[in-house]
Amino acid sequence: MTKPLSLKPDPKLDLVLERTLDVPRELVWTALTKPEHLRHWFAPKPWAITDCEIDLRPGGAIRFVMRSPEGQEFPNIGCYLDIVPNERLVWTDALLPGYRPSENPFFTAVLTLEPQGSGTRYRAIAVHRDEAGRKKHEDMGFHEGWGTVADQMVAYIKSKLA
16 A cells, blocks of 8 residues: 655645546556656647656656747756656656756645546645745646646547547
């Protein structure tokens, strides 16, 4: 049995998105952990992921480049901290691959997947260092953006993986 993650979100520091997805959690896991799938849904359209690398192990890299509709590119790099297949995925931009500190940490992502009937209870928590970071992420459109990509992920799974 997998040890549960003991993280209670703090509304002053953390943002939470919870959804029930009408696709099996094994397919959600595949969409989240394979670059050939992630690149198709992980940026809210009309944004796009132009490059993606996943080294799915603690200390491994998650790297992707987001491209704006105007063509501006935004590289992102983080480090996986915790991986429980089909249950939990935790990564942070506070660390680079190999657990090396990054210069500009912003947040840590904690994704949990629970079976719910034939679907998945999806919970994404964005953990921030301080209230200013949480507010900045919220003002950037966390709920709308992460909600949109969750919807895009479900549509992708139904069209390509199911």
